[in-house]
Amino acid sequence: MSARRGHSILRKNKIHNRTHRILALVPVEHAPSDTSDKSENNSDKLSVNDDPLNYLYLFFSEDIFTDLVDQTNLYSVQQTGRSIQVSENEMRDFISIHILMGIVEMPCYLDYWSNRFRYGQIADIMTLKRYQQIRRFLHFTDNNLQDSGRYYKVRPIAEKIRRNCLRQENENKFSIDEMMIPYKGRKAGNRKQYMKDKPSKWGFKNYVRAGVSGMIYDFILYAGHFPSTKEDMGRCKFCQKNTTVYCIKCNVRLCFVTGKNPRNCFLHFHNK
Ligand SMILES: [Zn+2]
Numbered sequence: 001m002s003a004r005r006g007h008s009i010l011r012k013n014k015i016h017n018r019t020h021r022i023l024a025l026v027p028v029e030h031a032p033s034d035t036s037d038k039s040e041n042n043s044d045k046l047s048v049n050d051d052p053l054n055y056l057y058l059f060f061s062e063d064i065f066t067d068l069v070d071q072t073n074l075y076s077v078q079q080t081g082r083s084i085q086v087s088e089n090e091m092r093d094f095i096s097i098h099i100l101m102g103i104v105e106m107p108c109y110l111d112y113w114s115n116r117f118r119y120g121q122i123a124d125i126m127t128l129k130r131y132q133q134i135r136r137f138l139h140f141t142d143n144n145l146q147d148s149g150r151y152y153k154v155r156p157i158a159e160k161i162r163r164n165c166l167r168q169e170n171e172n173k174f175s176i177d178e179m180m181i182p183y184k185g186r187k188a189g190n191r192k193q194y195m196k197d198k199p200s201k202w203g204f205k206n207y208v209r210a211g212v213s214g215m216i217y218d219f220i221l222y223a224g225h226f227p228s229t230k231e232d233m234g235r236c237k238f239c240q241k242n243t244t245v246y247c248i249k250c251n252v253r254l255c256f257v258t259g260k261n262p263r264n265c266f267l268h269f270h271n272k
């Protein structure tokens, strides 16, 4: 555990008078371990004793916060010539504000800071002005590295969350199905889709491998590219092993294997 990480999560000097700061409440020893090393230990595995914050960190790991900070600061420089110098702690606050906004919903984000409806759990964490500043420049990837993928703006973060999902201990039985990530906004163009049979009908189509418990272990975030199966076996275009799975859009055979040694050639093929 690095001193830097422990310090940035705990913020000892502020925690006593700002106990509502939900993302700051984790003790240092409970902070998530570096997720880059698979064999290190088991502390990144899910356990029934985990508190909600640990649970969040299993998927939204430390390195994702670092990326958010780097990319947001970079984007502010690209746009204005000056960095807004958001810190990792501020980014944690920003994310915690959004989690709270999903629980205590108000018609407009300005309401949380308004005189009439002021909601201290959010308004006390950050000034409205700072919140708007981070919101304006929030970025997940360097625009200069743009590729043709439809999700390139969130791809690096989505890939890291996926990697964290893959690291969870697998169950024995899986279900593979389409899932909807709810989104009702207007800024996603044709990435936003409609599925009439889902609880959230509008959003981003996601193809997931989930366990019986509902936990997601793998997913594919590709609009229009979804795996289906053929009756006969054929060689996977990526790894050459036999498979019945293929991409309905590219009409190319690609494995999507579950179980003890999962293999997702479907994703690797579309990522290359
Ligand atoms: Zn394959």
Ligand SMILES: [Zn+2]
Pocket (backbone or CB within 6 Å): 225, 226, 247, 248, 249, 250, 251, 270
């Ligand atoms: Zn495809």
